[in-house]
Amino acid sequence: MLATSGVDKVSRAEVYLWRVVLLGAFLILWEAATRRGWVDPFFVSQPTVLAMQIADWIRTGFIFRHLVVTMQETIIGFLLGTLLGVAVGFLFAHWEKLARIFDPLMVALNAMPRVVLAPLFILWFGLGLLSKVVMVVSLVFFVVFFSTYTGIREVDRDLVNNARILGASPRHMIRHVLLPSALTWIFASLRTSVGFALIGAVVGEYLGSHEGMGYVISYAESMFNATGVLAGLLVLMAAVIAIDIGLQRLDARFSYWKPVPK
Amino acid sequence: MTQRFALPREDREFTAVQDVSFDIGGGEFVSIVGPSGCGKSTLLGLIAGLVPISAGHISLDGQPVDGVNARLGFVFQRDALFPWKTVAQNVGLPLLFRGVDAASARPRVADWIARIGLTGFERYHPHQLSGGMRKRVALAMTMVYEPQIVLMDEPFGALDVQTRNLMENDLLEIWAQSRRTVVFVTHDLEEAIALSDRIVVMTASPGRVKAVYTISLPRPRSVTEIRFHPDFGRLYETIWKDLKDEVRVGYERSRQGLAG
Ligand SMILES: Nc1ncnc2c1ncn2[C@@H]1O[C@H](COP(=O)(O)OP(=O)(O)OP(=O)(O)O)[C@@H](O)[C@H]1O
Ligand SMILES: [Mg+2]
Numbered sequence: 001m002l003a004t005s006g007v008d009k010v011s012r013a014e015v016y017l018w019r020v021v022l023l024g025a026f027l028i029l030w031e032a033a034t035r036r037g038w039v040d041p042f043f044v045s046q047p048t049v050l051a052m053q054i055a056d057w058i059r060t061g062f063i064f065r066h067l068v069v070t071m072q073e074t075i076i077g078f079l080l081g082t083l084l085g086v087a088v089g090f091l092f093a094h095w096e097k098l099a100r101i102f103d104p105l106m107v108a109l110n111a112m113p114r115v116v117l118a119p120l121f122i123l124w125f126g127l128g129l130l131s132k133v134v135m136v137v138s139l140v141f142f143v144v145f146f147s148t149y150t151g152i153r154e155v156d157r158d159l160v161n162n163a164r165i166l167g168a169s170p171r172h173m174i175r176h177v178l179l180p181s182a183l184t185w186i187f188a189s190l191r192t193s194v195g196f197a198l199i200g201a202v203v204g205e206y207l208g209s210h211e212g213m214g215y216v217i218s219y220a221e222s223m224f225n226a227t228g229v230l231a232g233l234l235v236l237m238a239a240v241i242a243i244d245i246g247l248q249r250l251d252a253r254f255s256y257w258k259p260v261p262k
Numbered sequence: 263m264t265q266r267f268a269l270p271r272e273d274r275e276f277t278a279v280q281d282v283s284f285d286i287g288g289g290e291f292v293s294i295v296g297p298s299g300c301g302k303s304t305l306l307g308l309i310a311g312l313v314p315i316s317a318g319h320i321s322l323d324g325q326p327v328d329g330v331n332a333r334l335g336f337v338f339q340r341d342a343l344f345p346w347k348t349v350a351q352n353v354g355l356p357l358l359f360r361g362v363d364a365a366s367a368r369p370r371v372a373d374w375i376a377r378i379g380l381t382g383f384e385r386y387h388p389h390q391l392s393g394g395m396r397k398r399v400a401l402a403m404t405m406v407y408e409p410q411i412v413l414m415d416e417p418f419g420a421l422d423v424q425t426r427n428l429m430e431n432d433l434l435e436i437w438a439q440s441r442r443t444v445v446f447v448t449h450d451l452e453e454a455i456a457l458s459d460r461i462v463v464m465t466a467s468p469g470r471v472k473a474v475y476t477i478s479l480p481r482p483r484s485v486t487e488i489r490f491h492p493d494f495g496r497l498y499e500t501i502w503k504d505l506k507d508e509v510r511v512g513y514e515r516s517r518q519g520l521a522g
Contacts, residue, residue, distance in 0.1 A: 161312050162342035164330045166403070167359040176355065180346045257346045257387040 045227040053231040063235055069212040071239070073129055073201040077136020078194060085141045086186065089148025090178075099149070110142045115203055122208040132209070136200035143193040144186060151185030152178050184258075187251055194243060202236065213239075264317040265304050277468040278304040283318075284462055284471060289441040293454035295505060296464030296472075297512030302447040303339055305469070306413045309445065310336050322411065332360075335409030337417045339447075341400040343388040349399055350375065350384040356407040374402040377432070394425045401429070405436060411443045418453070430457060430485040438482055451505060455497055456485040463504050466512035473504050 027047045034041040041049070057063035092099040118135055125131035155178060163177050205214025213236050220228025264282070266275045279301035286292050294302050307313045309320055311327045311334075320327045322334070343352050353374055357367040375381055378398035388396055397417060404412060418426045434457060437444055448454050454461050455477055463472045479491055488494060 156342070158338055158340055158342040159344060161307075162336070162338060163344075163355075163359075164312065165310060165334065165336045166356040167332055167407070169359070172359050176344065176347075180344075257389070259389040 041226075042224075043226055045230050049227050050231050050234065053227050054234065057231065057235070063216075066211055066213050066216050067235065067239065069129075070198075070201050070205065070214070073132040073136060073204070073212065074194075074197045076129075077133040077200060078140050078197040080133065081137040081140025081197070082144045082186075082193070084137065085144025086148050086182070088141075089145045089182070090152065090174075092145075093149050093152035093178075106142075106145070110146075114138050114200070118204055118207045121204065127209050132201050132204035132212070135204040136197045139196040139200040140193045143189050143196060147185040147189040148182045151182030154185075155181040183254070187254055190251065191244065191247055194247060195240070198236075198240060198243070265301065265308060265313070266316045279308075279464075279469040281318075282464075282469065282471055284474060286443060286445065288323075288443055291437060291444045291446065291457060291459045292462060293446045293448055293458040293460070294462045294464060295448060295451055295454050295501075296469060297466050297505075297509040298449065299467050299512060299516065300464045300508070301467065301469035302464065303415050306336065306415050306445065306447060310334055310413055331411075333410045335404035335407070335412040337400050337404050337412070337414040339415040339419070341393075341396045343396055343399055343403070345388050348385050348387055349380060349391070352388070352399055353402045353406055356403060360407060370406055374406045378402045394421045394429075397421060398429065401433075408440065409442065411445070413445045413447075415447045416449065417446075419448070419450075426453075427486050433457070434483060434485070451498060451502055452489065453485070455479070455494060455501070456483065456488050461501060463501060464508070466508045466515060472508060473501075475501055 030044070031047045033039050034044065034046045054063070092102070114135065117138070118131075121131045121134050121138075125134055159177055159181070160173070163173055168176065201212065202214040202217075205212035206218045207214075209215050213232055217229050217232040220226075220232060264277065265279045266277050282301075282305065294305065296302055304313070308315050309322075309327065311330045315327075322331060344355065347355065350371055354367050354371045357370065362370075372381075372384075375384060378401060380395060380398060380402075383391065383395070388399070391399065397420070401417065418429055421429065430453065433444075436442075446454070446457060458477050461475045461477060463475070464470065465472045475497070477497060479488055479493060479497075
């Protein structure tokens with residue numbers, strides 16, 4: 001979080017003002033352009049129509065059913081991927097040999113575009129929750145794995161030596177030195193990995209499922225319904241922003257011991 | 263003993279200290295002085311059992327050093343506080359590691375925090391402290407578990423003169439009370455003379471023992487007053503003559519190293 005000195009507050013208000021003004025101008029231009037017939041609303045929809053569509057979705061509860069499905073896949077996949085990533089990261093950092101043997105494999109697997117694998121996952125694990133969770137795990141795992149691995153490898157040697165002198169057992173070392181050090185790296189990549197998790201779930205749904213936000217978008221698309229596609233995207237965007245704010249709060253809670261960045 | 267480090271990228275070895283040999287008696291306060299890079303920190307790392315020795319041997323109380331010794335304390339050159347722990351948690355950490363239960367650890371931690379003058383700062387994190395305060399926490403962290411042997415690597419190097427003198431006096435007091443063995447690394451000859459029973463002067467890299475001096479100034483000492491003792495100046499001059507040459511050699515060599 002930014003420091004809230006007097007100067008900052010003023011410039012912050014100004015920033016918000018500019019955001020609102022620009023967004024408003026964009027929406028008005030969009031609305032006007034479609035009403036005057038400069039562009040065909042069939043292709044780009046219309047702000048008022050979009051707003052009505054979303055209001056309708058909320059009123060009928062339609063959107064919540066799909067949002068819940070997507071969030072479920074995202075959260076389950078994220079937790080599993082993080083757990084696996086931390087575990088394997090620890091293992092590899094601990095047994096140098098393991099890391100040396102599997103290094104090319106990890107790099108190759110990570111370089112593989114997971115989006116292209118999605119159809120395979122759907123083939124293997126079906127149209128339901130499982131295939132999406134696998135997709136999410138495959139994305140999240142590598143982000144977390146690499147940060148854990150680096151976090152432990154880059155741990156301050158002086159701290160490790162100090163802990164040894166002070167009498168730390170291997171378990172103490174993990175609990176009081178390695179894990180906290182790795183956590184800072186994991187947290188630094190948290191926004192990336194959560195973003196990946198959501199993308200994984202939505203792409204999985206988009207390519208094959210019968211519920212979730214990806215499905216909503218893909219269905220609207222198949223009906224040539226630009227309004228449906230854009231409304232779906234807007235709802236997703238809102239979800240991402242909400243999650244991001246939550247993560248920033250969480251990060252602030254866990255980095256209480258760090259100097260405040262200027 | 264001799265310590266060589268492999269330089270994997272250059273496919274050769276670097277000799278940090280060579281044929282160093284000395285004995286330290288129990289309860290003695292010994293300082294090691296020498297030019298920068300002569301292997302003082304390396305030497306302490308070897309005594310602490312943090313790095314395996316290349317050749318020779320070190321023993322503590324007749325036991326060869328092979329790994330970290332629980333009765334030993336080490337105040338590092340760079341204060342190695344745990345940034346995610348508060349002052350109180352840092353000071354209490356060695357007790358936690360040793361399985362001391364929280365109830366009996368608490369008064370000991372509080373006592374040491376009071377002795378380093380940081381009462382009221384228990385819940386601060388290291389980044390909220392000044393450099394001198396961090397050094398003091400590092401000192402308390404080492405002293406709280408009452409190690410028999412204390413290694414100190416330029417513990418007061420980064421402090422202003424006033425704080426430094428205060429802490430030096432504190433150290434002498436603690437040492438006098440408990441009669442621990444202290445091995446104290448410094449590049450400040452005055453500090454070494456004021457504190458020690460003996461001073462080991464090392465040569466420029468690769469470090470060897472150049473000379474050992476016994477400092478028989480009266481105790482108890484106050485570091486600020488002992489400087490005016492008639493013997494102090496004489497000792498300083500003699501040892502400085504030894505040290506000066508080495509500092510110059512070390513400096514020239516590192517400059518040539520940079521040029522070539
Ligand atoms: N792990 C290592 N690998 C290779 N060389 C090392 C290693 N540790 C120390 N050295 C080298 O050994 C020499 C002595 O280092 P050391 O840190 O012991 O010096 P020092 O006497 O403590 O110096 P200063 O007073 O500046 O702290 C240096 O030239 C350093 O480059
Ligand atoms: Mg050093």
